[in-house]
Amino acid sequence: MDRSAFVRAVALALALPALALGAPALAQTGPIKVGVIGPFKLTPGRDIQEASTLAVEEINAAGGVLGRKLQLVFAETEQSPEKGKTAVERLLFVDKVDVIIGEHRSEVSLAVQPIIAENKKIFLSTGTASPLLSDNVLKDYAKYKYYFRTFLNANQMAEQMQLQLTDMMSTYKRERVAVIAETAVWVEPIVTALKQSLGSRLVALERVSTNAKDLSVELSRVQSAKAQIVFVILAADAGLPFARQWADRQIPALVTGYTVMAQSDRFWEQTEGRAQAFMTWKHGVRAPISPKTIPYWDRYTKKYGHVPGAYTNFATYDGVYILVDAIRRAGSLDSDALVKALEATDHVGVSGRIKFSKRHDPEAGPEFLPFTYIQWNKGEMVTVWPPKMKTGEMQMPAWIK
Amino acid sequence: MLADIVIFGTIWGAIYTILALGFTLIFGVARILNLAYGAMYLVASYLIYTLVTRFGMPAPVAWLLAVAATALAGMLLYRLFIFPLRDTLGRVLIVTAGMAIFLQEVAVLLYSTEPRYVPTLLPGSLEFLGVRITHQQLLTLVVAFALVALLHLFLERTRYGRELRAVAQDAEMASLMGIPVERTYLVAMGLSTALAAAAGALVAPFLTVSPEMGWSPLLVAFTVVVLGGLGSLWGTILAAFIVAYAEMFTAYLISPQLRDAATFAIMIGTLVFRPHGLFGKGIVE
Amino acid sequence: MLEVRGLAVHYGKALALEGVELEVPEHSLVSVIGPNGAGKTTLLRAISGLLRPSAGEVRFRGGVMNGIPAHRVTRAGLVHCPEGRRPFPEMSVADNLLLGAPLWPSAAEAQARLAEVLALFPRLLERQPQMAGTLSGGEQQMVALGRALMCRPRLLLLDEPSMGLAPRVVAEVFEAIGKIRAMGVTVLLVEQNVELALELSDAVAVLDHGQLVFRGTPAELVRDARLREVYLGVA
Numbered sequence: 040m041d042r043s044a045f046v047r048a049v050a051l052a053l054a055l056p057a058l059a060l061g062a063p064a065l066a067q068t069g070p071i072k073v074g075v076i077g078p079f080k081l082t083p084g085r086d087i088q089e090a091s092t093l094a095v096e097e098i099n100a101a102g103g104v105l106g107r108k109l110q111l112v113f114a115e116t117e118q119s120p121e122k123g124k125t126a127v128e129r130l131l132f133v134d135k136v137d138v139i140i141g142e143h144r145s146e147v148s149l150a151v152q153p154i155i156a157e158n159k160k161i162f163l164s165t166g167t168a169s170p171l172l173s174d175n176v177l178k179d180y181a182k183y184k185y186y187f188r189t190f191l192n193a194n195q196m197a198e199q200m201q202l203q204l205t206d207m208m209s210t211y212k213r214e215r216v217a218v219i220a221e222t223a224v225w226v227e228p229i230v231t232a233l234k235q236s237l238g239s240r241l242v243a244l245e246r247v248s249t250n251a252k253d254l255s256v257e258l259s260r261v262q263s264a265k266a267q268i269v270f271v272i273l274a275a276d277a278g279l280p281f282a283r284q285w286a287d288r289q290i291p292a293l294v295t296g297y298t299v300m301a302q303s304d305r306f307w308e309q310t311e312g313r314a315q316a317f318m319t320w321k322h323g324v325r326a327p328i329s330p331k332t333i334p335y336w337d338r339y340t341k342k343y344g345h346v347p348g349a350y351t352n353f354a355t356y357d358g359v360y361i362l363v364d365a366i367r368r369a370g371s372l373d374s375d376a377l378v379k380a381l382e383a384t385d386h387v388g389v390s391g392r393i394k395f396s397k398r399h400d401p402e403a404g405p406e407f408l409p410f411t412y413i414q415w416n417k418g419e420m421v422t423v424w425p426p427k428m429k430t431g432e433m434q435m436p437a438w439i440k
Numbered sequence: 441m442l443a444d445i446v447i448f449g450t451i452w453g454a455i456y457t458i459l460a461l462g463f464t465l466i467f468g469v470a471r472i473l474n475l476a477y478g479a480m481y482l483v484a485s486y487l488i489y490t491l492v493t494r495f496g497m498p499a500p501v502a503w504l505l506a507v508a509a510t511a512l513a514g515m516l517l518y519r520l521f522i523f524p525l526r527d528t529l530g531r532v533l534i535v536t537a538g539m540a541i542f543l544q545e546v547a548v549l550l551y552s553t554e555p556r557y558v559p560t561l562l563p564g565s566l567e568f569l570g571v572r573i574t575h576q577q578l579l580t581l582v583v584a585f586a587l588v589a590l591l592h593l594f595l596e597r598t599r600y601g602r603e604l605r606a607v608a609q610d611a612e613m614a615s616l617m618g619i620p621v622e623r624t625y626l627v628a629m630g631l632s633t634a635l636a637a638a639a640g641a642l643v644a645p646f647l648t649v650s651p652e653m654g655w656s657p658l659l660v661a662f663t664v665v666v667l668g669g670l671g672s673l674w675g676t677i678l679a680a681f682i683v684a685y686a687e688m689f690t691a692y693l694i695s696p697q698l699r700d701a702a703t704f705a706i707m708i709g710t711l712v713f714r715p716h717g718l719f720g721k722g723i724v725e
Numbered sequence: 726m727l728e729v730r731g732l733a734v735h736y737g738k739a740l741a742l743e744g745v746e747l748e749v750p751e752h753s754l755v756s757v758i759g760p761n762g763a764g765k766t767t768l769l770r771a772i773s774g775l776l777r778p779s780a781g782e783v784r785f786r787g788g789v790m791n792g793i794p795a796h797r798v799t800r801a802g803l804v805h806c807p808e809g810r811r812p813f814p815e816m817s818v819a820d821n822l823l824l825g826a827p828l829w830p831s832a833a834e835a836q837a838r839l840a841e842v843l844a845l846f847p848r849l850l851e852r853q854p855q856m857a858g859t860l861s862g863g864e865q866q867m868v869a870l871g872r873a874l875m876c877r878p879r880l881l882l883l884d885e886p887s888m889g890l891a892p893r894v895v896a897e898v899f900e901a902i903g904k905i906r907a908m909g910v911t912v913l914l915v916e917q918n919v920e921l922a923l924e925l926s927d928a929v930a931v932l933d934h935g936q937l938v939f940r941g942t943p944a945e946l947v948r949d950a951r952l953r954e955v956y957l958g959v960a
C-alpha cells in the first residue's frame with residue numbers, strides 16, 4: 040500500500056464519524072416529526088389518528104411551518120402502560136420525533152409522561168383526563184413543564200358534570216340518583232365529588248371493572264334502589280349491553296353521565312334503536328361552538344365517511360394546530376422555547392377557546408371549552424345541553440312518564 | 441332482588457348446562473381436554489355477527505349456519521391438530537390452548553378489539569315476578585332446554601348416541617363391536633363444538649362479541665364438569681345450575697365483579713375437598 | 726376359515742408370540758390352552774386387529790386381516806369376545822346387545838338374532854333395562870357372549886369365558902358355547918378349564934412361552950404322556 044492510499048484511508052476513517060454526527064444537522068431541513076400514540080383499533084384511537092391526519096394535511100397544504108412540512112409517526116399503545124412505554128421509547132430513540140401527542144388512557148399517559156419529560160420533549164396529551172398528570176406540572180415544574188393537555192381534566196369534568204346533573208334533577212324533579220362508575224384512575228375525582236354533593240340522594244353506587252362485559256346485575260340494583268337517574272361513567276365495552284338492557288328491561292331511570300360507546304356514530308345501529316333517549320356527555324358535537332366547528336365536522340365527515348366519534352377527535356385536531364402555532368411563534372423546535380410559546384397560547388379551535396392554566400390544562404367553562412351533552416333521538420345525536428347550545432329538545436324514554 | 445337472582449340464575453343455568461355438556465362430551469368420549477372450547481363459542485359469535493351485519497342474512501339462518509360451520513371447523517381442528525397428538529394429555533392441552541390464543545388473535549386482527557353486537561332474534565320483553573325479561577332471554581331458556589332434551593334423546597335413543605356412549609365407556613371394546621372409534625371421536629368433536637357454538641349464539645344477542653369472550657365460558661364449563669362429574673347428564677345439569685345460582689348470589693349480594701371469582705372458588709373447592717365431584721365420578725382420576 | 730401363518734408379536738423388545746401356525750376350519754371348535762402368560766390372549770388380540778403382529782399373516786375367509794383396524798375385522802365376521810367380560814357398565818343390557826344390530830343387512834335379521842340370544846340366555850330377558858355394571862359375573866358373561874353374537878360372527882374368538890365363575894355357571898356357559906356352535910358359528914376358544922374345553926373341541930393347540938408346542942385332536946393330546954402331565958395336570 041503506498042503512502043497516499045494510506046493517508047486517504049485514514050482521512051476516510053476520520054471523516055465517517057464526522058459525517059454521522061452531521062446527519063442530524065442535515066435532518067433539520069426534513070419534515071418535523073410528530074409522534075402520535077394511542078389505541079388505534081378502538082374508536083378513541085381511531086379518532087386521534089384520523090383527526091391528526093386531517094389537521095396535518097391541511098397545514099402541509101398551506102405550506103407547513105417554518106418552511107418545513109409535518110410528518111406523523113404513529114405508535115400503537117393498545118391501552119397498556121407497558122406497550123405504551125415501548126411505543127414512546129421507539130418514537131424517541133428510533134424515529135427521533137420532535138414532539139409527541141395523543142393517547143386516551145390515563146394509565147398509559149401516566150406511564151409515559153416521565154419518559155418523555157426526561158428526554159425534554161413536548162407531550163401534548165389529547166385525550167386523557169387524570170388530574171395527576173397536570174398535578175405533576177405544578178409539583179415539579181422544572182421536570183414536567185413539557186406536558187400540556189387540550190382536554191379537560193377529571194376535576195374540571197366533575198364540576199361540569201355536576202352542573203348538568205343538578206340541572207337535570209331540578210328540571211325533571213328527580214331526587215334519587217344511582218352512579219355506575221368504572222374503576223379507573225381518571226374516574227376517582229368524579230365519584231368523590233358526586234358522593235359529596237349528592238349525599239343521601241345517592242341511592243346506589245356501583246363500581247365496575249374496565250373490562251366488564253355485562254351490567255345486568257348493576258341494572259337490577261339500580262332498579263331495586265328506585266333510582267330515577269342513572270349517572271354512568273363508562274369507557275368500557277359494557278356500555279353497549281348496558282344500553283340494550285336498559286331499554287329492553289325498561290329500567291325506570293333517565294341515563295346521563297358519560298358512556299364512551301354512546302358517543303360513537305354506530306351506537307344507534309349497535310343498539311338496534313334501543314339508544315332512543317340515551318344521553319351522554321360528548322366533547323365535540325355538531326353545534327356552533329366556534330365558527331370553525333360545523334365546517335370541520337362536515338369536512339371530517341366527508342373525508343372519512345363517518346362523523347367524529349370520540350372526544351379525542353376535537354382535542355387532537357385542535358392540539359395539532361396549537362402545536363404548529365407555538366412552533367411558529369417560537370421560531371424553533373427547541374423544547375424550552377416551545378414551552379414558553381405554548382404557555383402563551385390563546386387559540387380558538389373547533390372545540391372552543393383554549394388557553395392553558397398554570398397546570399397546563401385548558402381553562403373550562405362556557406367561554407372556553409364548553410361541556411356539551413348529546414341525546415340519541417331517532418338515530419341522530421342531538422345536542423341537548425347546555426341550553427345555549429342545544430340543537431333539539433330533551434326526550435323521555437317511552438316507558439317513563 | 442331474590443326474584444332477579446332466581447330468574448337470571450335459571451337463564452344462566454340453562455346456558456351453562458349446554459356449555460358444560462359440550463365440554464364433557466368430548467372429554468368423556470375421547471379424553472380430550474379441549475382448551476379451545478371457549479374459542480369455538482367465540483368463532484360462532486363472530487360468524488353470526490359477520491353473517492348478519494356484513495351479509496345481511498336473516499338472524500335465524502345465520503344462527504343455524506354459524507353453528508353448523510363452527511361444528512365443521514371444530515372437526516377440522518381435531519383432525520389437523522388434536523388427532524396427531526391425542527395420546528398425550530399434556531400435548532393436547534398445549535395445542536388446544538395455542539388454538540384458543542390463535543383464534544382470539546385472529547379475531548383481533550379481523551375485527552379489532554372493539555366490541556361487536558349480534559342482533560336480537562325476538563325483540564320485546566315481558567314482566568314476571570317484578571322482573572323484566574326480554575323475549576330473547578326467554579328464547580334462550582327455551583332453546584337451551586330443547587337442546588338438552590334433544591341431546592338426551594340422541595344419546596339414549598339413537599344408534600349413534602349408543603355408539604358414542606360405548607366409546608366413552610370402553611373404546612377398545614367398542615371397536616370390537618364394529619364401531620369405528622376414530623369416526624366416533626370426530627362426531628363427538630363436531631357435536632361438542634356445535635354445543636359451544638349454540639351457547640355462543642344464545643348469549644351473544646344480550647352481551648357483546650369481543651375477542652377475549654371465550655375464556656369465561658371455558659372456566660364455567662370446566663368448573664361444571666369438575667363439580668358434576670363425567671358422563672352423568674343429571675349431574676351436569678345440577679352442577680350447571682349450582683354454578684349459575686352461586687354466581688348470581690355473589691353478583692347480587694356481594695359484587696358483580698366477583699362473579700368469575702365465585703366460579704373459580706367452586707372449582708378450587710371441589711378439586712380440594714371433593715376431587716371426584718358431587719357424584720363420585722370426577723374428571724380427576 | 727381362519728389361517729394363521731408364522732405369527733409373531735413383540736411387546737416392545739419382548740417376544741410374546743413366535744412362529745404360530747394355526748388353522749380353524751369352518752364349523753369347527755378349536756381350543757387353545759396353555760399356562761398363564763403363555764400368550765393366548767396375545768394371539769387372539771393379534772388375530773382381531775387389537776395388536777399389530779411383528780411378522781406373519783392372518784387370513785380370514787381368504788382375505789388378509791393384518792393391518793386392518795379392529796372394527797373392520799369385526800365387520801368382516803371375525804368377532805372377538807375378550808378376556809374379562811368387559812360389559813359397557815353404564816349402559817343397559819338391551820343397549821349392550823343392540824350395539825351390534827347395525828352390522829346386519831336388515832333390522833329384521835338383527836331382531837331375529839336378538840330373539841335367538843334371549844332364547845339362549847333367558848335370564849337376560851328380564852334384565853334388559855338394568856345397567857350392565859350391576860349384573861352378577863355370570864350374567865355379565867352372558868351379556869358379553871350375547872353382545873358378540875349380535876355382531877353377526879362367522880368366527881367367534883372367546884377368551885376364557887369361564888374365568889371367575891362358579892362351577893354351576895361355568896356349566897351353563899359351556900352349554901351355551903355348544904349351542905352357539907350349533908347355530909353355525911365357528912369358534913376359537915381360549916380356556917384354562919381344559920377338561921370342559923377338550924370335551925367340546927374338534928382340535929386343540931397348546932401354547933407355551935409364545936410357541937405352539939402341540940396341535941392335534943383332544944384324544945391325541947390325552948394320549949401324549951408328557952403333555953398330559955405338564956398341561957393337564959394328571960399323571
Ligand SMILES: Nc1ncnc2c1ncn2[C@@H]1O[C@H](COP(=O)(O)OP(=O)(O)OP(=O)(O)O)[C@@H](O)[C@H]1O
Nearest residue numbers: 736739741759760761762763764765766767768808
Ligand atoms: N400390554 C403388554 N405389554 C407387555 N407385555 C405384555 C402385555 N400384555 C401381555 N404381556 C406379556 O405377554 C405374555 C403373554 O401374555 P398373555 O396375556 O397373552 O398371556 P395369556 O396366555 O393370555 O395368560 P393368562 O392365562 O394369564 O390370561 C406375558 O408374559 C405377559 O406378561
Ligand SMILES: [Mg+2]
Nearest residue numbers: 765766767808
Ligand atoms: Mg389371557
